[in-house]
Amino acid sequence: xxxxxxxxxSSKKKNHCNAEMEGRGGKAxxxxxxxxxxxxxxxxxxxxxxxAVIEKSTAPSTTPSPLTCGCKRSKTVTRDGNFNFLAAxxxxxxxxxxxxxxxxxxxxxxxxxSFQTYEDxxxxxxxxxxxxxxxxxxxxxxxxxxxxxxxxxxxxxFLPNLKLRYxxxxxxxxxxxxxxxxxxxxxxxxxEAYPELGNCLYFDxxxxxxxxxxxxxxxxxxxxxxxxxxxxKTEGTSVTMKVxxxxxxxxxxxxxxxxxxxxxxxxxxxxxPFINIIYNSDPLPxxxxxxxxxxxxxxxxxxxxxGLRSTNMSVVDAYVLGKCLERNGLEGLxxxxxxxxxxxxxxxxxxxxxxxxxxxAKQGLNLLGEMQLEQRGMPYFDGAPTYL
Numbered sequence: 001x002x003x004x005x006x007x008x009x010s011s012k013k014k015n016h017c018n019a020e021m022e023g024r025g026g027k028a029x030x031x032x033x034x035x036x037x038x039x040x041x042x043x044x045x046x047x048x049x050x051x052a053v054i055e056k057s058t059a060p061s062t063t064p065s066p067l068t069c070g071c072k073r074s075k076t077v078t079r080d081g082n083f084n085f086l087a088a089x090x091x092x093x094x095x096x097x098x099x100x101x102x103x104x105x106x107x108x109x110x111x112x113x114s115f116q117t118y119e120d121x122x123x124x125x126x127x128x129x130x131x132x133x134x135x136x137x138x139x140x141x142x143x144x145x146x147x148x149x150x151x152x153x154x155x156x157x158f159l160p161n162l163k164l165r166y167x168x169x170x171x172x173x174x175x176x177x178x179x180x181x182x183x184x185x186x187x188x189x190x191x192e193a194y195p196e197l198g199n200c201l202y203f204d205x206x207x208x209x210x211x212x213x214x215x216x217x218x219x220x221x222x223x224x225x226x227x228x229x230x231x232x233k234t235e236g237t238s239v240t241m242k243v244x245x246x247x248x249x250x251x252x253x254x255x256x257x258x259x260x261x262x263x264x265x266x267x268x269x270x271x272x273p274f275i276n277i278i279y280n281s282d283p284l285p286x287x288x289x290x291x292x293x294x295x296x297x298x299x300x301x302x303x304x305x306x307g308l309r310s311t312n313m314s315v316v317d318a319y320v321l322g323k324c325l326e327r328n329g330l331e332g333l334x335x336x337x338x339x340x341x342x343x344x345x346x347x348x349x350x351x352x353x354x355x356x357x358x359x360x361a362k363q364g365l366n367l368l369g370e371m372q373l374e375q376r377g378m379p380y381f382d383g384a385p386t387y388l
Contacts, residue, residue, distance in 0.1 A: 026142035036297025037147035043322025152299035174273035208364035283349035291334030307355035
């Protein structure tokens, strides 16, 4: 049962998505302005829908526990090449998506509070709070798209017993900007240790741990180090953590023991690395409800990152949803959401489970049977269905 919207009458005002509609489209409210939400906005605009994206951030994005020792990389375990792969920094991709949208679609600084559907299911109403003023705003539409991440508040209404699974490990993450330092000892050393850097992704395996390394555009190196540890205690709903100086010092010491000197130096030279707590969930039983509400992105399939598919899955979700809506129109909204669910649910369910197994294998955690480490082992690696 949907939550009732809250707020005092004196502080409410209605904010309808009342831009002129084209074709057979309706009004869509997208909760979440991350890559999933922006990709969805693009897809729905292309399907001739009127769109409002609610995002709690006030502006577009701009750019510690005990560690276990391992053994230093000494040989190539496997190579997985001959396929097209593009690596992008999250902020770069988000910026491209945002700048390509028509102006005025994103309501920055709007914190989602709740939603309500009418008894006849004709309309869905979203209530949110404006960060700058504290004002409570209501937005009405024909469709509610939950792109509000792995801790989705909208999903919680329909699947209150679905719990995220802590993977058993966290990730240290960082990006080093080496522009103007291309000939430094650090970068020259990295090129020697990782000669194909810039043309591939490196996965370094050690005892019960692994790291990922790749080059981004504009002279940046992105690295991730996965560490087995108990689940950290956090406040709020964030899955990332800032770290103390002591935790950072401990990480640097362990990096010297675990990784080749060049990778350890890269980690030590990176400003403000942070910890990402790795969660996933069992596959969801469904992705849409009431013919009005649908999940996309991490809200639809919380996953570990090892399949390199989280962003891809979100973009394909948006594309398929847009095509289903375009094909069926507002009058066929319920059918469109059923088609979307039929197409995407089997795919994302398999990919979530594969990514979980892949991460556990690389971290040396309990795993029944053998596991293929190559990326091409991902279900639907060569392409997922996009239509019935």
